[in-house]
Amino acid sequence: MNGGSVSKFMRDPDKPQQIIDAAIRVFARGGYYNSRVSDIAREAGIASGTIYLYFKTKDEILVTLFREKMAEWVALVRREIAAERDPLAKIRKIVALHFKVLEESPDLAEVVQVELRQGHKFFRGASAHEVSAYFDVIQSVLEEGVAAGRIRRDLPLKVATKMLFGAMDQLATSWVLGKRGYRLTEAAEPVATIFLQGVGAHGV
Amino acid sequence: MNGGSVSKFMRDPDKPQQIIDAAIRVFARGGYYNSRVSDIAREAGIASGTIYLYFKTKDEILVTLFREKMAEWVALVRREIAAERDPLAKIRKIVALHFKVLEESPDLAEVVQVELRQGHKFFRGASAHEVSAYFDVIQSVLEEGVAAGRIRRDLPLKVATKMLFGAMDQLATSWVLGKRGYRLTEAAEPVATIFLQGVGAHGV
Amino acid sequence: MNGGSVSKFMRDPDKPQQIIDAAIRVFARGGYYNSRVSDIAREAGIASGTIYLYFKTKDEILVTLFREKMAEWVALVRREIAAERDPLAKIRKIVALHFKVLEESPDLAEVVQVELRQGHKFFRGASAHEVSAYFDVIQSVLEEGVAAGRIRRDLPLKVATKMLFGAMDQLATSWVLGKRGYRLTEAAEPVATIFLQGVGAHGV
Amino acid sequence: MNGGSVSKFMRDPDKPQQIIDAAIRVFARGGYYNSRVSDIAREAGIASGTIYLYFKTKDEILVTLFREKMAEWVALVRREIAAERDPLAKIRKIVALHFKVLEESPDLAEVVQVELRQGHKFFRGASAHEVSAYFDVIQSVLEEGVAAGRIRRDLPLKVATKMLFGAMDQLATSWVLGKRGYRLTEAAEPVATIFLQGVGAHGV
DNA sequence: TATGAATGAGCCTTCATTCAT
DNA sequence: GATGAATGAAGGCTCATTCAT
Numbered sequence: 001m002n003g004g005s006v007s008k009f010m011r012d013p014d015k016p017q018q019i020i021d022a023a024i025r026v027f028a029r030g031g032y033y034n035s036r037v038s039d040i041a042r043e044a045g046i047a048s049g050t051i052y053l054y055f056k057t058k059d060e061i062l063v064t065l066f067r068e069k070m071a072e073w074v075a076l077v078r079r080e081i082a083a084e085r086d087p088l089a090k091i092r093k094i095v096a097l098h099f100k101v102l103e104e105s106p107d108l109a110e111v112v113q114v115e116l117r118q119g120h121k122f123f124r125g126a127s128a129h130e131v132s133a134y135f136d137v138i139q140s141v142l143e144e145g146v147a148a149g150r151i152r153r154d155l156p157l158k159v160a161t162k163m164l165f166g167a168m169d170q171l172a173t174s175w176v177l178g179k180r181g182y183r184l185t186e187a188a189e190p191v192a193t194i195f196l197q198g199v200g201a202h203g204v
Numbered sequence: 205m206n207g208g209s210v211s212k213f214m215r216d217p218d219k220p221q222q223i224i225d226a227a228i229r230v231f232a233r234g235g236y237y238n239s240r241v242s243d244i245a246r247e248a249g250i251a252s253g254t255i256y257l258y259f260k261t262k263d264e265i266l267v268t269l270f271r272e273k274m275a276e277w278v279a280l281v282r283r284e285i286a287a288e289r290d291p292l293a294k295i296r297k298i299v300a301l302h303f304k305v306l307e308e309s310p311d312l313a314e315v316v317q318v319e320l321r322q323g324h325k326f327f328r329g330a331s332a333h334e335v336s337a338y339f340d341v342i343q344s345v346l347e348e349g350v351a352a353g354r355i356r357r358d359l360p361l362k363v364a365t366k367m368l369f370g371a372m373d374q375l376a377t378s379w380v381l382g383k384r385g386y387r388l389t390e391a392a393e394p395v396a397t398i399f400l401q402g403v404g405a406h407g408v
Numbered sequence: 409m410n411g412g413s414v415s416k417f418m419r420d421p422d423k424p425q426q427i428i429d430a431a432i433r434v435f436a437r438g439g440y441y442n443s444r445v446s447d448i449a450r451e452a453g454i455a456s457g458t459i460y461l462y463f464k465t466k467d468e469i470l471v472t473l474f475r476e477k478m479a480e481w482v483a484l485v486r487r488e489i490a491a492e493r494d495p496l497a498k499i500r501k502i503v504a505l506h507f508k509v510l511e512e513s514p515d516l517a518e519v520v521q522v523e524l525r526q527g528h529k530f531f532r533g534a535s536a537h538e539v540s541a542y543f544d545v546i547q548s549v550l551e552e553g554v555a556a557g558r559i560r561r562d563l564p565l566k567v568a569t570k571m572l573f574g575a576m577d578q579l580a581t582s583w584v585l586g587k588r589g590y591r592l593t594e595a596a597e598p599v600a601t602i603f604l605q606g607v608g609a610h611g612v
Numbered sequence: 613m614n615g616g617s618v619s620k621f622m623r624d625p626d627k628p629q630q631i632i633d634a635a636i637r638v639f640a641r642g643g644y645y646n647s648r649v650s651d652i653a654r655e656a657g658i659a660s661g662t663i664y665l666y667f668k669t670k671d672e673i674l675v676t677l678f679r680e681k682m683a684e685w686v687a688l689v690r691r692e693i694a695a696e697r698d699p700l701a702k703i704r705k706i707v708a709l710h711f712k713v714l715e716e717s718p719d720l721a722e723v724v725q726v727e728l729r730q731g732h733k734f735f736r737g738a739s740a741h742e743v744s745a746y747f748d749v750i751q752s753v754l755e756e757g758v759a760a761g762r763i764r765r766d767l768p769l770k771v772a773t774k775m776l777f778g779a780m781d782q783l784a785t786s787w788v789l790g791k792r793g794y795r796l797t798e799a800a801e802p803v804a805t806i807f808l809q810g811v812g813a814h815g816v
Numbered sequence: 817t818a819t820g821a822a823t824g825a826g827c828c829t830t831c832a833t834t835c836a837t
Numbered sequence: 838g839a840t841g842a843a844t845g846a847a848g849g850c851t852c853a854t855t856c857a858t
Contacts, residue, residue: 015842033237037828038845047844052829117321128381156394162378163371163398170370171363177332190360194367198402241853242820251819253855262853420821441645445849446824455823460850525729536789564802567783571806574782575775582774585740598768602775606810624838649832650841659840661834670832 016054018044020065028110032062063127066116069108070130073101077137087145088196091164094138095192096185098168102175103184113169113176135161142199152201164195220258222248224269232311236266236319267331270320273312274334277305281341291349292400295368298342299396300389302372306379307388317373317380339365346403356405364403371395424462426452428473436515440470440523471535474524477516478538481509485545495553496608499572500600502546504593506576510583511592521577521584543569550607560609568607575599628666630656632677640719644674644727675739678728681720682742685713689749699757700812703776704804706750708797710780714787715796725781725788747773754811764813772811779803 022044026035037058041048055061080097081090102109139161145151171191175184226248230239241262245252259265284301285294306313343365349355375395379388430452434443445466449456463469488505489498510517547569553559579599583592634656638647649670653660667673692709693702714721751773757763783803787796 036826048828049830049845050843053842058828114321155398156391159375159391159394160398162374163395166370166372166374166377167367168370169374170366173370174366187360187363190363191367194359194364194402196402197404198398198400200401240851245820252853253820254818256854257817423821444847456849457824457851458822461821466849563806564799567799567802568806570782570786571779571803574778574780574785576778578774578778578781579771581778595768595771598771599775602767602772602810604810605812606806606808608809627838648830653841660832661841662839664833665838 015046015050016064019046019051019054019061020068023061023065024107024111027062027065027115028107032115062116065111066127067130069112070127070134074130074133074137076101077134081137081141086150087141087148088150088200090141090144091196092188092192094141095164095168095195096188099172099184099188102172103180106180109172109176109180113173135165138164145199150201151199155199160199163198167191167195219250219254220268223250223255223258223265224272227265227269228311228315231266231319232314266320269315270331271334273316274331274338278334278337278341280305281338285341285345290354291345291352292354292404294345294348295342295400296392296396298345299368299372299399300392303376303388303392306376307384310384313376313380313384317377339369342368349403353405355403359403367402368399371399423454423458424472427454427459427462427469428476431469431473432515432519435470435473435523436518470524473519474535475538477520478535478542482538482541482545484509485542489545489549494558495549495556496558496604498549498552499546499604500596502549503572503576503600503603504596507580507592507596510580511588514588517580517584517588521581543573546572553607558609559607563607571606572603575603627658627662628676631658631663631666631673632680635673635677636719636723639674639727640722674728677723678739679742681724682739682746686742686745686749688713689746693749693753698762699753699760700762700808702753702756703750703808704800706753707776707780707804707807708800711784711796711800714784715792718792721784721788721792725785747777750776757811762813763811767811775810776807779807 019040023035023040026039026043029035030039037051038048040061041051044051051061055064077094077097081093084090084093102112139157142151142155142157142160146153146155146157168191171187172184175182175187223244227239227244230243230247233239234243241255242252244265245255248255255265259268281298281301285297288294288297306316343361346355346359346361346364350357350359350361372395375391376388379386379391427448431443431448434447434451437443438447445459446456448469449459452459459469463472485502485505489501492498492501510520547565550559550563550565550568554561554563554565576599579595580592583590583595631652635647635652638651638655641647642651649663650660652673653663656663663673667676689706689709693705696702696705714724751769754763754767754769754772758765758767758769780803783799784796787794787799
């Protein structure tokens with residue numbers, strides 16, 4: 001296949017990813033502060049010192065994890081909604097994707113919804129850029145909707161953007177905290193519908 | 205013998221409150237994990253050992269803090285909306301209160317929106333009950349709205365409840381993370397309006 | 409007696425001294441870099457964390473040890489030579505004291521002559537001041553000798569000062585490294601005599 | 613098969629020297645304990661693993677460095693003083709050489725005067741032999757001086773030897789620690805003169 | 817009750833050394 | 838021989854908790 005051979009002059013390019021994947025599983029189990037670096041190493045099948053060849057500190061693992069997943073996430077959303085014309089359909093698509101991705105990655109969901117909420121490290125820190133990129137995507141779709149006359153002209157866009165994100169986020173968090181006892185994706189339709197009626201022009 | 209007098213068998217009834225208030229200020233400054241028990245003690249003007257006369261562990265301070273504030277909060281909301289007849293006005297009242305309380309208590313807001321988000325300790329732990337009480341309040345108002353024909357009959361109540369909470373919560377979080385650079389209460393009206401249009405019967 | 413009672417509002421004032429004394433014994437045994445902080449704690453009969461109530465770092469123990477002993481040393485020398493009139497007798501006194509003190513404190517001698525020689529940490533660092541105070545004492549005695557016509561007028565004082573210190577220091581080091589197999593104090597008379605003849609006016 | 617050609621059974625004969633030279637530069641910069649084996653490797657332009665083909669441990673680099681330089685040094689001194697007849701001139705030569713060599717090799721001087729002073733590893737360990745060879749050279753010159761009637765008959769030779777070494781050593785150390793802000797070689801004449809007057813027969 | 821010095825378990829990180837290539 | 842990624846033991850330091858006063 002490809003990528004099978006690793007030059008001896010190059011650090012294993014898969015290691016950082018393996019470490020991040022292991023970290024997701026470990027953090028999902030016990031939380032960031034309760035996880036030891038050596039736990040991540042064991043989960044990744046490497047020595048703990050090896051982690052420090054790829055990450056400067058334990059914190060950096062978490063920050064990198066978040067940035068990477070968030071960047072992947074935004075790229076995915078952008079790609080998927082590009083296929084849609086209708087701004088309202090785009091909103092529905094975003095909500096559906098948001099829930100689908102989390103539902104398909106329970107460990108990641110656990111980490112994102114529960115562990116990554118220490119604002120001091122994340123939303124406020126190095127990851128703020130990635131988060132706001134997602135907000136930007138949502139907001140620009142809303143702007144499209146306004147331009148297309150499908151969303152009311154006087155909608156406070158920033159407020160509506162945060163509302164939609166907050167709504168999706170809370171549904172996801174409740175689902176995670178409730179041990180994922182139902183299907184998150186089933187919430188996509190009602191969430192989108194309520195939001196769109198809320199922001200729509202006339203009655204939509 | 206009971207009542208106002210402090211017998212030698214009764215701890216100072218103000219101390220726990222002083223400790224919690226000090227903890228709010230300390231956590232707001234540096235976060236829970238970065239704050240030392242001794243920091244709280246110093247802020248409260250007592251010795252660190254004294255804290256352990258009133259709280260078994262550091263964790264318990266945070267849990268108690270959260271439960272207490274949440275209980276106060278729910279009680280306040282219940283009291284305030286009792287004065288309203290109209291279910292929709294009740295929703296508006298809830299949103300307005302939610303933002304007003306946070307805006308008036310910046311330290312508490314910081315702690316609640318940023319520090320208390322480690323689900324392992326809170327939403328999932330001992331505090332789940334207090335959180336769900338707030339959800340219950342919201343949901344029962346929505347039910348009233350349905351009964352009064354002001355909210356659409358087929359609304360998935362749990363989803364809508366979480367959406368409203370999530371929307372308010374995200375607005376609050378963004379406001380805190382954005383260093384509170386604007387007035388949170390100004391968002392109350394648009395948030396309520398969008399939500400109510402989203403869930404309202406006909407076009408409302 | 410005095411000093412017997414320790415107020416509960418004051419850290420034990422003897423602890424730092426106890427720690428330093430324990431450190432001298434431990435460093436004498438195995439060297440600074442081979443000694444663990446926990447070794448010092450055990451030797452002092454306290455918990456390792458307690459050390460950090462009195463010293464910020466392991467390094468600080470060594471620096472403090474050195475400064476304190478050096479300051480005591482210079483004070484002792486100053487006091488003793490004050491009793492002498494004759495500058496040459498003062499030099500003899502310094503040499504005798506130098507060797508006597510080291511001979512009477514084998515552990516301290518070991519640490520001072522062997523462990524404290526990492527210039528980066530000591531002679532060049534925070535302890536430079538204490539070392540130069542000793543040099544100052546020697547040099548001012550030499551100046552007295554010149555003024556009294558007992559030491560040759562054209563003597564390069566700084567060079568002579570360093571020579572005497574270096575000579576004493578090497579004798580002490582050799583004695584320590586040679587496992588103290590003979591009496592260091594016996595070297596005092598010849599060292600002083602040779603030095604004084606070297607710097608003396610006429611033939612002395 | 614032996615001689616100039618490097619068979620596959622013989623390690624590169626220049627490597628150890630390159631490593632030692634690199635080590636001198638590295639240790640001079642940051643000290644032995646603060647230098648990493650990988651720093652030495654980088655400075656030598658090789659991989660860190662390669663160092664272990666030539667040295668069993670990091671310690672061995674330092675010991676070898678010291679032995680080698682000390683052996684070179686003793687050989688040089690022996691060669692140079694052989695040209696002199698007069699024992700007193702030989703002493704002057706030794707002092708002049710001692711300072712000249714150090715002045716011409718600032719990195720080596722730094723390492724020898726500052727880094728190599730951890731007696732546990734060096735003076736007391738494997739390097740004791742090389743050090744004593746230098747002492748032997750000095751002492752035998754003094755013996756010559758006694759035999760020639762130029763040095764007093766009752767001089768305690770071992771003490772005088774150590775004094776001269778200690779004096780030179782301290783001058784060198786002060787010069788290194790003082791950032792080499794003056795010419796060390798200028799101290800050679802006064803040091804020799806004072807010492808020789810100190811040990812000389814009559815007034816010399 | 818209140819104190820705060822003392823405790824000691826716990827963990828991140830470093831870095832000398834190894835070894836598969 | 839040469840490489841450098843991987844190893845994992847080791848230890849300085851922190852801080853929640855205890856307890857003698």
